[in-house]
Amino acid sequence: MYLEKIQKANDIKNLTEEELFELADEIRDFLIEKISKTGGHLASNLGVVELTMAMHLNFQLPEDKMIWDVGHQSYTHKLLTGRREGFDDLRKYGGMSGFPKRKESDCDAFDTGHSSTSISAGLGYVRARDILEENYHVLSVIGDGSLTGGMAYEALNNAATLKTNFIIVLNDNNMSISENVGGMSHYLDGLRTAEAYTDLKNAVEMAIGSFPVGGEKLVRHIKRTKSSIKQLFVPGMFFEDMGIKYLGPVDGHNIKALNRAFKEAKRVKGPVLLHVLTKKGKGYFPAEENPARFHGTGPFDVATGEPLSSGGKDTYTDVFSKVMTDLGRRDEKLVAITAAMEDGTGLAEFHKRYPKRFFDVGIAEGHAVTFAAGLAAAGMHPVFAVYSSFLQRGYDQMIHDVCLQKLPVTFAVDRAGLVGSDGETHQGLFDLSYLSEIPNMTVMSPKNKWELADMVRFAVELGAPAAVRYPRGTAYDGFKEYRKPIEYGKSEAVFEEEDIVLFSVGHMFETAVKVREVLKETGYSCSLVNARFVKPIDEAMIELAAKEHRLLVTIEENVCSGGYGETVLEFVHRKRLDVRVLPVALPDDYIEHGSVDVLRREVMLDADSIATRIITEYISQ
Numbered sequence: 001m002y003l004e005k006i007q008k009a010n011d012i013k014n015l016t017e018e019e020l021f022e023l024a025d026e027i028r029d030f031l032i033e034k035i036s037k038t039g040g041h042l043a044s045n046l047g048v049v050e051l052t053m054a055m056h057l058n059f060q061l062p063e064d065k066m067i068w069d070v071g072h073q074s075y076t077h078k079l080l081t082g083r084r085e086g087f088d089d090l091r092k093y094g095g096m097s098g099f100p101k102r103k104e105s106d107c108d109a110f111d112t113g114h115s116s117t118s119i120s121a122g123l124g125y126v127r128a129r130d131i132l133e134e135n136y137h138v139l140s141v142i143g144d145g146s147l148t149g150g151m152a153y154e155a156l157n158n159a160a161t162l163k164t165n166f167i168i169v170l171n172d173n174n175m176s177i178s179e180n181v182g183g184m185s186h187y188l189d190g191l192r193t194a195e196a197y198t199d200l201k202n203a204v205e206m207a208i209g210s211f212p213v214g215g216e217k218l219v220r221h222i223k224r225t226k227s228s229i230k231q232l233f234v235p236g237m238f239f240e241d242m243g244i245k246y247l248g249p250v251d252g253h254n255i256k257a258l259n260r261a262f263k264e265a266k267r268v269k270g271p272v273l274l275h276v277l278t279k280k281g282k283g284y285f286p287a288e289e290n291p292a293r294f295h296g297t298g299p300f301d302v303a304t305g306e307p308l309s310s311g312g313k314d315t316y317t318d319v320f321s322k323v324m325t326d327l328g329r330r331d332e333k334l335v336a337i338t339a340a341m342e343d344g345t346g347l348a349e350f351h352k353r354y355p356k357r358f359f360d361v362g363i364a365e366g367h368a369v370t371f372a373a374g375l376a377a378a379g380m381h382p383v384f385a386v387y388s389s390f391l392q393r394g395y396d397q398m399i400h401d402v403c404l405q406k407l408p409v410t411f412a413v414d415r416a417g418l419v420g421s422d423g424e425t426h427q428g429l430f431d432l433s434y435l436s437e438i439p440n441m442t443v444m445s446p447k448n449k450w451e452l453a454d455m456v457r458f459a460v461e462l463g464a465p466a467a468v469r470y471p472r473g474t475a476y477d478g479f480k481e482y483r484k485p486i487e488y489g490k491s492e493a494v495f496e497e498e499d500i501v502l503f504s505v506g507h508m509f510e511t512a513v514k515v516r517e518v519l520k521e522t523g524y525s526c527s528l529v530n531a532r533f534v535k536p537i538d539e540a541m542i543e544l545a546a547k548e549h550r551l552l553v554t555i556e557e558n559v560c561s562g563g564y565g566e567t568v569l570e571f572v573h574r575k576r577l578d579v580r581v582l583p584v585a586l587p588d589d590y591i592e593h594g595s596v597d598v599l600r601r602e603v604m605l606d607a608d609s610i611a612t613r614i615i616t617e618y619i620s621q
């Protein structure tokens with residue numbers, strides 16, 4: 001077991017060439033075995049075993065800086081930097097993160113999680129290094145999928161004028177989560193087959209070079225020209241023309257070839273892009289066959305690749321998927337947009353049935369928002385399905401391109417609230433705040449699976465900007481009989497008593513039902529209102545509630561700052577209503593990885609904690 005010889009960073013440099021081959025296999029076996037138990041990002045990590053090893057062989061940690069775009073493929077890097085024991089608690093509360101974390105290791109140069117940030121961060125390191133006259137290498141590792149994110153081009157454009165070394169490793173496995181999309185992906189297809197170019201290049205160069213007069217000179221001229229024939233001699237023109245030297249493509253599973261490539265890359269005085277070809281899921285047949293299924297996986301049976309927990313009840317995403325398919329059939333103008341998250345957002349079925357009205361724009365959420373605005377301006381009914389934390393990338397576009405013009409774009413904000421294992425970068429903590437403050441935006445959140453369906457339909461038919469936010473995971477199927485038609489800006493009174501009134505937001509309704517039970521068992525009279533609309537708030541309902549109760553409690557899975565509770569508090573204060581308001585929300589902070597149930601208890605958003613807070617508040621009045 002050579003993996004046992006790797007106790008800390010740089011230990012890999014003590015292994016012989018033969019031992020390195022063994023180590024690659026051991027790492028794969030280790031990752032498959034561990035992730036089959038904990039779940040996590042498997043396919044991407046299996047694809048970069050040799051690449052990561054070669055990086056660790058050719059650079060010195062922590063002095064040299066490695067930045068992993070998205071960071072979901074950093075498990076081997078963690079293994080090689082002394083964190084082997086962490087894999088038993090991977091992504092568990094208090095355990096090792098599934099992404100690079102500076103607080104976890106000085107070998108993690110930059111925290112990542114959202115796509116396309118690595119080149120910008122790497123360039124920041126490079127500029128600092130040069131100003132401080134320090135001497136270390138900086139490597140940004142970015143996948144072909146992440147290279148569809150616009151921020152990467154902003155960074156490449158800015159890096160091009162650099163005169164000092166900056167290594168950008170393009171890990172090209174021809175996959176995003178699902179198939180990669182767009183012009184850059186197509187361009188990379190061309191480069192991937194560059195071996196064909198290489199042979200042709202050599203043949204053409206030989207032929208021209210052998211011209212009796214001026215042959216060599218002509219070859220040199222062609223290499224300098226901007227003509228398309230230059231592609232025969234210089235692949236990667238897109239990067240070269242930008243001023244970024246292009247090396248490759250290199251076999252990303254051949255450590256010797258990678259060693260040679262890194263040695264060459266180190267010598268470049270300026271930005272250099274090393275194009276590495278890898279196979280997503282390499283070394284585990286089920287993941288090689290279906291890399292999308294094994295991009296992010298729950299625990300699975302190693303022998304068969306089958307998930308250990310078979311899918312149970314519908315998730316909110318499943319419900320959304322069904323509604324979209326139904327709407328797509330009935331509304332020829334309905335178009336669906338995803339930013340490289342077709343499966344995660346439940347749009348695969350819509351894509352299959354209405355391919356002409358489905359758009360995967362790549363990892364480009366900002367573009368997706370304005371693209372949707374353009375579609376709406378032209379008379380279509382666009383629905384952009386996007387994770388709460390990824391929609392943060394399209395904030396200005398929602399203001400500037402959708403809401404200012406009051407264009408009928410629907411935002412299906414999935415993974416809103418706590419998502420759990422992905423941790424700080426992926427928790428959907430802010431969407432109620434960042435959406436509610438945008439003029440002309442309507443914000444809704446459903447109490448259960450049926451209301452989600454009703455709200456999506458209502459939003460699409462509203463003919464104005466609207467967002468429906470719902471969480472990751474199983475859809476609550478209680479209170480099916482409470483299905484009053486959605487009325488704009490109106491909340492839904494479910495239980496009407498006195499003393500205390502709970503206003504729950506979205507999926508916190510399920511928790512609020514339990515809170516109410518605890519309060520009633522403790523002798524309190526308690527009403528329950530399903531807020532339904534976070535913006536606009538139902539002022540009439542709040543004024544009525546203020547007359548009948550002494551304490552009004554809002555419950556939402558969103559940060560407190562700018563959330564529903566604060567909006568209600570401001571309204572009650574402004575109207576001088578005679579009721580005390582207790583906003584129950586998430587703390588204004590980041591929340592690390594762990595199971596959602598554990599996290600809710602940690603932040604006191606579980607039913608018992610909320611009930612205790614309410615009783616304390618009520619007694620203290």
Ligand SMILES: Cc1ncc(C[n+]2csc(CCOP(=O)(O)OP(=O)(O)O)c2C)c(N)n1
Binds near residue numbers: 044073142145177390
């Ligand atoms: C802003 C943002 N949008 C979407 C995602 C979800 N996401 C995580 S990895 C991934 C695909 C990345 O593809 P690639 O860069 O090629 O890496 P690979 O998994 O192929 O190694 C996506 C879309 C994200 N992390 N950040």
Ligand SMILES: CC(=O)[C@@H](O)[C@H](O)COP(=O)(O)O
Binds near residue numbers: 041070295419472
């Ligand atoms: C790494 C990344 O950003 C995605 O793979 C994300 O982890 C998917 O999240 P879900 O598992 O909630 O679809």
Ligand SMILES: [Mg+2]
Binds near residue numbers: 143144146174176
């Ligand atoms: Mg990829």
